[in-house]
Amino acid sequence: MAKCYMCDEESTSVEHSPPKSFFPTDKRTNLITVPACKTHNEDTSKDDEYVRNIITMSIENNQTSIDHFFDKSLRSFQRSPGLTSAIRNSLKDVSFYKLNAKSFQLDRPRFDRVIRKIAYALFYKKYGYTWERLLAATTNQLKMEDMTNDHLGDLFETLSDDLNELKLKGENPLVFQYAFIDFGIDKNDKALFMLFYEGFPFWIIPDKTSNQNSFD
Ligand SMILES: [Zn+2]
Incomplete structure (x- = not known):
């Protein structure tokens, strides 16, 4: 068996990345897997579902996302009263681009943990070695309470200036695409762009001062 994508232990199974639950059953061509x-290979299917539900709620996504939301996310909300009430109890009226909308509080640490896991797996798949860096995730789709961008929002905007130059990869582009760019000279200094459902982007930025990896 190959070694694990996160550490030097021998692998005992394979992990799907992004998780299988992100992909509608008719869009699962050559899903990416890594040895774990x-x-x-801890079971994070509940966390995966949580993140999938939030991402598929974004109104900037494509029809695949809308269909998947009604097919899977809605049912998953109905099955888990905890998740639904967590969102309902924190609902607030907000004004966003002059639209009236509702916002809710997000468990960002839980959310980012899943996103980082995906990033580590993609890195291992592409380069064949473990990404020995702590990672930060930033997106313009999740807003702070005052509706500003997250703490790396400026970096997100800067990196996103040349999105057209990125050669996005992904065999199920309606669900997921990604690209790595060099972010320094060390073999670990790469940044990762990920795009879900053609509308929900992330930049994953390595902490250059770290030389270890962690989901947390
Ligand atoms: Zn491991």
């Missing part, structure tokens, strides 16, 4: 050890 016992520690790193």
Whole structure:
């Protein structure tokens, strides 16, 4: 068996990345997998679903996302009263681009953990070695309470200036595409762009001062 994508242990299974639940059953061509050890193949399907539900709610996504929301996310909300009430209890009226909308509080640490996991797996798949960096995730789709961007929002905007130059990869582009760029000279200094459902982007930025990896 190959070694694990996160550590030097031998792998005992394979992990799908992004998780299978993000992909409608008719859009699962050559899903990406990586080898994982016992520690790193922990069952995170509840967290995966949580993130999938939030991402598919974005109104900037494509029809595949809307269909998947009604097919899977809505049912998943109905099955988990905890998630629904967590959102309902934190609903607020907000004004966003002069639209009246509702906002809710997000468990960002839980959310980012899933996103980082995907990033580590994609890196291992592409380069064949473990991404030995702590990672930060930034997106313009999740707003702070005052409706400003997250703490890396400026970096997100800067990196996104040349999106057209990126050669996005992904065999199910309606669900997921990604691209790496060099972000420095060290073999770990790459940044990763990920795009879900053609509308929900992330930049994953490595912390250059770190030389370890962690989902947390
Ligand atoms: Zn491992």
